[in-house]
Amino acid sequence: MSTRAIILSVGDELVLGQTVDTNSAWLSQQLASIGLPVAAHVTVGDDQKAIEQAIDEAAQRAEVIIITGGIGPTEDDLTRQALAAVMKTPLELNEDWLHRLEAFFRRSGREMPPMNRIQAMIPRGAQMIDNTAGTAAGIRAELTNGPRVFVMPGVPKEMKIMFERSIRPELERESSGAVILSKTLHTFGLGESTIAEKLGELMKRDRNPSVGTTVSQGIVSLRINARFADRESAQRELNATEAACGFALGELIYGADDEPLAAVVGKMLKRSNHSVATAESCTGGLLAKYLTDIAGSSAYFKYGWVTYADEAKQSELDVPAPLLAQHGAVSEPVVATMADGARNKSGADYALAISGIAGPDGGTPDKPVGTVCIALCYQQRTIARTFRFLGDREMIRDRSAKMALTMLRFELLGKPLPF
């Protein structure tokens, strides 16, 4: 039998249903991608006996046990104690990590609370795993009957960094068996069924590599899974299917894997040595936030305005009061003038402006909630478009900012917006 893994999540908040366990799904994807199949997910509460029992049972069925949660500093964090009990060894203080912890607290100008000391304790015979994003070090241990145990924090961000830095490399080195390679391509602007239609035969269920679609926050993504005996075949076939998807969808695909839309647009701006400024009403800073999510964005983004009130649009972006009175703040003439104002004041090459009705209130029969006007100006030309986005306030704001980025992307491609 090839090596198998079981993922164990620990936390009262999980078995009480107060938190949805997203760690296990993420870890499963990671393990699948290195050819290590996951036999089961198990979740138990903050109960030392239950954790011990779950580790014991997993050890009978898997060679790798990955545990998340229960290594915080408080009394209800019992994973390290349970692991020590299963290993029949005491917890020992790891001086290195204690010094790291103390230094960590000193840097943030505080004394280390005594209860954090427990976070420097691991079962005798186990190894610390570095945590670069928090105070809970991970633990790596080998049980006497064979299986390896990795314990990570339950905080998704810390867990992911730790897995990628310290656990994935070890597992990847020794992985044999079928290799599943995956790639995800992203589109924005068209619905899932329209994308699926354009993909046609590529989405057949028994195809290998398989192509499936998922939707998250307005992004329709294609997930390609290639499952082959060896990495070379998997990579070759993955590439071929990716190319076929590219042929079917063309420039609708903006990026792959973890690449955000704003990073793609940023790279294009950097390459062409152009800059962009923003003027936002209903999105309230979200477009600027997306642009500045990207490290190094100061190369192309210098100025943004959040002109949430009409008087701000007038005083900061020189939108004439009569224009606002005549067309209303959510109109193509006003949003075009906002973009022009932002461009003139900032001296940026491009300016994007957004004004709309994010709701839940403020809609009218003419301009219902979800009506959003977006303008893009470049040199002497300003284009303005009106969109109608569906969903709640958060969705409407998100789609508006993404559509503004998409308008800029197609402008930078020198192509008309395909929808």
Next chain:
Amino acid sequence: MSTRAIILSVGDELVLGQTVDTNSAWLSQQLASIGLPVAAHVTVGDDQKAIEQAIDEAAQRAEVIIITGGIGPTEDDLTRQALAAVMKTPLELNEDWLHRLEAFFRRSGREMPPMNRIQAMIPRGAQMIDNTAGTAAGIRAELTNGPRVFVMPGVPKEMKIMFERSIRPELERESSGAVILSKTLHTFGLGESTIAEKLGELMKRDRNPSVGTTVSQGIVSLRINARFADRESAQRELNATEAACGFALGELIYGADDEPLAAVVGKMLKRSNHSVATAESCTGGLLAKYLTDIAGSSAYFKYGWVTYADEAKQSELDVPAPLLAQHGAVSEPVVATMADGARNKSGADYALAISGIAGPDGGTPDKPVGTVCIALCYQQRTIARTFRFLGDREMIRDRSAKMALTMLRFELLGKPLPF
């Protein structure tokens, strides 16, 4: 021992990590609310032996086993077969459900595909559970050694309707056990261990109601779970423990349950009829975004600036060039001047300004990545503070914006910042 439940989810998409299991969390909440504690969640793939083993193990530890998934019409749906194997009985055709299925397909103008016939088969001795929203009937069975098993579709919508109509009433009727009521309180600014220390005895493991802490995006939350025989006692004790937490933490608690920090601050501004403007450098619009996440925020937020470049700080917020040259953009004098500029230009009562080094680059020995200056001005007074946040770019930006909101919250409370 009181009755306990185990929730078993079946599906390759779950153990491959392609779908996050939200059913188990939802079911856990439902069961907790009727006083049936959930001992564990278990997830296995579409593998008959693995499903059998999971049912067997759950039967040793729980009196109620709730299974979702694996009862569709296709070859990889194997839950009914696994349950029959555990019960050591054959699958039998249920004529009633077969007629229902055939009628269902006739209504939608199609012939029933032969493969759907399996959906009318259940283990001998088991009962059908009606599905009003799909073709997969549920199954209710009693295992010889005692536990009851309920099988439901994995489609969340069908599962929820089936649970509420047919399973919840049965479990609720017989639930003599405890009622669990929960409340979550949120704090920002201090670490988990410091909060835990202030809570002291309240966090004792065997306390009822229990108090546990969790951390998410810099927010340290207290989860109070009250477990009592009846709803009235649970509510009364929950209230008493909430009051005790309030006594221990005072104004460090900003809100409860789903209430975002920006909504709390917004409510306070609205109540006092005050407004706020923002001037952001490293957070790039995130603070304005948080403020405008809240519907109705136009009542107190009208103007925001994203002055990402030094020249934007000069031209838009009147920060003098010599001040920038002397102290650098990330300094208390500059951020104070940004706040003053935003207040003067907007006429808002309060102005918040943020300038910092979000990284990953741009740090120096004096001002490492994570150094963030935040200023708040109100009337003739401007206070500026320097913080050092840990984590990656996203975390530093998030904590900076939340700290700015927290400074404003304490100012509105008329209290000094307690850290």
